Amino acid sequence: MEEKRKEQETPVTMPMLALRGLVLFPNMVLHFEVGREKSMSALNQAMKNDQKIFLVAQKDVKVEDPGEKDLFRVGVVAKIRQILKAQGSTLRVLVEGDYRAKMLRLNDAGNYLEATVESYPLKTPRYPRTALCDALMRTVKDMFEEYCYLTPKMPREMIVNALSSEDPVYLGEYITANIPLNVEEKQRILEESVIVKRLETLAGILENENNILSLEKDIYDKVKDQIDQNQRDYFLREQMRVISEELGETDNPIEEADEYMAKIDKLALPEESDQKLRQEVERLSRVPGNSQEAAVIRTYLDTCIELPWNTATKEKADVARAKRILDADHYGLAKVKERILELVAVRKLAPDIKGQIICLVGPPGVGKTSVAKSIARALGRNYTRISLGGVRDESDIRGHRKTYVGSMPGRIINALKLAGSKNPLILLDEIDKLGNDFRGDPSSALLEVLDSEQNSAFRDHYIEIPFDLSDVLFVTTANNLDAIPDPLRDRMEVIELSSYTREEKFQIAKKYLTPKQAKRHGLSARTFKLTDDAIYALTDFYTREAGVRTLERTVASLCRKAAKQIVAGEHKKVTISGKNITEYLGPHKFRPEMVEPKNEIGLVNGLAWTSVGGEMLQIEVAILDGSGKVELTGQLGDVMKESAHAAISYIRSRAASLHIEPDFYKTKDIHIHIPEGAIPKDGPSAGVTMCTAVASALSGAPVRYDVAMTGEITLRGRVLPIGGLKEKTMAAYRAGIKTVVIPKENEPDLAEIDPVVASHIQFVPADQIDTVLKTALISAYESRCVPPELAAAPRVKAGEISAPQEAITQ
Incomplete structure (x- = not known):
């Protein structure tokens, strides 16, 4: 006994074997198989000596040739009790743990490993066992008993040995060695030298294992119940299938219902939706397959199942x-x-x-x-x-x-x-x-x-x-x-999206429409060419629209005519220019929308918004001897009729300052006409235009031909704001207008004006009709008819600020 104690205290060198996935404890018996050459050589060397071998677990089981860094430091010196030859070239070994040891260094002896180890005993307390130790032992036993309940296949003798033991060292090592834990947890308990801490660690491990086993048991019970229910449903459905076959029914509602159920399972719908569809499937399984109700249910289920409940495309936010x-x-x-x-x-x-x-x-x-x-x-x-x-x-x-x-x-x-x-x-x-x-x-x-x-x-x-x-x-x-x-x-x-300008239509036709239509009609750059002046001719003389739909159809017409000439052998390449475009499309359909460069009395350029963009709206006024009648023609709506009467009432109130005969409403008939009488017209933006036209006709003062205006008027001469300013100014630009009078409250809208339009037109903000009259009527009339207290009407470019007003918010 004394020799054994000295042997344990003195470092010794002995063969070493690395265990994969196993941890041996002292006084425990372990069976394992050996297949590595170095491990077999270490066993043979130990059998030649005193049958002692140092067993230590390796950290990673995948390492075939472990070194010192791949092994734990603490292991067990064991006695080899039996070696048997197993199948193939492996050996089955039976060892018994002797004492705990710590590896000081690892020596590679060539064909086997040997280690220099020293004894690593537990730290035994100097005083009798404490109450804490007893409490921990009871806790470990209780948890182990619960563990055995959750693991029914535990051997009875192992449970009895553990629960009847009063040795804390034996209890901790015996339970750890005989339950399936990972290597790290077993090694942690083996390396712990303080008995109380070892029991605390084991208690924590057992508690975690019990929680996991409880969850597994709950899951197993739920799965078992589900399987039992599915087996019952399957049995009943098979019975119904056999009955249907015996009755000679060709359609099998059971198989059809099973197919629908499988499809519903794949959808993984919320509980409400899933339950609703399953109820419909159950209804389908209970009704005859050739009935009208079955057809309705099938259509409903097919529609619901085909919906993309969980299908989504990946968004490309670039x-x-x-x-x-x-x-x-x-x-x-x-x-x-x-x-x-x-x-x-x-x-x-x-x-x-x-x-x-x-x-x-x-x-x-x-x-x-x-x-x-x-x-x-x-x-x-x-x-x-x-x-x-x-x-x-x-x-x-x-x-x-x-x-x-x-x-x-x-x-x-x-x-x-x-x-x-x-x-x-x-x-x-x-x-x-x-x-x-x-x-x-x-x-x-x-x-x-x-x-x-x-x-x-x-x-x-x-x-x-x-x-x-x-x-x-x-x-x-x-x-x-x-x-x-x-x-x-x-x-x-x-x-x-506003109307396109002439330049925008040209760019769209050149870059998009012409290549697209040429490709659709089998043409290429070598066989068909549409010159720039031809595209401008299309936009000016053959199409009159806000968009480019008619323009595209016209380009397609040219492509068809070119394809006909090429197929007929008349030309190998067709080039359409502004000079020969009339040969393909005929005479010009529209004349340029330009105002006549002539100042006329009672003729004013108004601006109107339509569903296809803005357009010029000329208003004519004729003054005739009569009894004060007012005639309105041109299919005017109620709003424009009211604007005309408001304009006449305002002029009557300002007749003296405008140098108009005060009794004109008794001696003169006023005829207000808007050309294109077949087209209905209405909208709250023609008041200032009508007022200017009536004032010009009554006073005999010509109106500037290059001025257009838009806005509504009140009885006191205030100019009210309007909408659609961007489209209206674009129509003025197409017609060659140089100055546009707008309501002062629409001045912030100038920031939205097209840059091409803004660079060619001056804008006059007006809050009173007097500003409109001063701008639209020629200078001779201004000096004679407009009150001297009125200042000159300011003219601004789009985006500029008209003094003394505040800056426009861009």
Whole structure:
């Protein structure tokens, strides 16, 4: 015994074997297999000596040839009890732990490993066992007993040995050695020298294991119950299938129901939706397969299952890429492109942002629909379009209830099905053309669709289960913003697309329309050429529109005529210029929209806004001897008629200062006429034009031909603001107007004027009609008719400040 104690205290060198995934404790027996050459050589060397070998666990089981850094420092010196030859070239070894030892250094003896080790005994207390130690032993036993309950396959004798032991060292080592723990946890207990800390560590490990085993047991019980329920359902369905076959029914509702159930399982829907669809499947399994009710249920289930509940495209929030796409698809439209790039930038920083609904407003043919397509391409979203023109039934938006014959989902759900993803870009085209009748108001149904606070659970009347529309990017288009109901307009951000200028039409036709149509008609640059002066001739003499739709059709017509000449062998290459374009399109359809360079009495250039852009509106006034009648011709609406009467009343109140006969309303008849009488005209922007024309006709003062004006008038001579200034000024620019009189309150709108227009036109802000008269009437009349206290009317460029007013907010 004394020799053994001295042996343990003195460092000794002995063969060493690295254990993979195993930890041996003193006084414990361990079986393991040995397959590495160095390990076999170490066993042979130990058997030649005193059958003692140092066993230590390696840190990583994947290392085939471990070094000193790959091994733990603390192990056990064991006695080899038995070596058996197993299958192949492996050995099965039985060892018994002797005492705990610490490796001082590792020596590679060539064909085996040997280590210099010294004994590493536990720190035994100098006093009798404490109450803390007893408490820890009880805790460990309780936890081990719970562990055995959660692990029913534990051997009974092992449980008895552990629970009956009163030795804290034996208890800690015996439990640790006989339960499946990872190497790090077992090694931590082996290396711990203080008995109390060893028991604390084991208690913590057992508590964690018990929690995990409890969760596993709960999961197992739930899975078992589910499997039992599925087996029961399967048994019953098989019985129904056999009964159906015995009755000679060709359709098998059970198999069909199983297919639907499998599809519903793949959707992983919320509980409410999942339960609703499963109820419908159960109904389908109970009704005859060839009945009308079964057909209705099948259609409903197919519609719901085909919806993209969990399918979404990956959004590409790249500002540079989006800019390239927009520039490649569209010329100009700087304001629209800037807003779209802002949208892309925000999506980059905040991908989960909701509620961005854009409304593109502008005349036909300016590219509203194509802009929406470009937005979808720039964001990497699927694109689908819904035409709302003429929609009068609320069911077109929300769908029909299943109780109706021929019921179907609404256009929103259909669009999602066509798009194939839950986050597409849906274009609601012509939203200002919505109607309503006794079947409902579709614009009211759109309020929920376009409200980010409500559309996260949009319920179509047909599918009856909520669908999340918050990921959909809605873009709407309209020609006239006034036709959109106010509650619906309040939910959208309006971006206006104005009419194209002559230069913009030229660039669009040259860079986009001509190459596109030439390719469509089989032409190339070697066979077809449209010169610049020919494109200008198209925009000036053959098309008169705000957009470029007619321009594109005219270019297509030229391509067809060129293709005919090439196929007929008349020409190998067709070049169309401004000189020979009449040979292809005939005489000019329009003359240039230029004003006559002549000052006339009673003829004033007005500016009007229409759904296709701005246009010149000349107003003529004739003064005749009579009894004071006022004649209005030219299909004027109520608003313009009221403006004419207000203008005459104002002139009567200022007749003396304007040097007009005070009794003209008794002795003269006034005839106000607007040419193109077949076209109805109305709007609150012709008051100043009518007042100027009447004042000119009554006083005999000519009106400057290069001046145009817009604005409404009051009885006191105030000039009221108007809308559509950008389109109106563009019409003035096309007609060659040099000066435009605008209401003073519209001065901030000059910041939105097209740069080409702003550089060619001077703007005169007017808050009183006297400023308008001073600007429009020639100087001889000004010096004679306008009151001397009026200052000269200031003329400003767009974006400048007219003194003494405050700066315009850009």
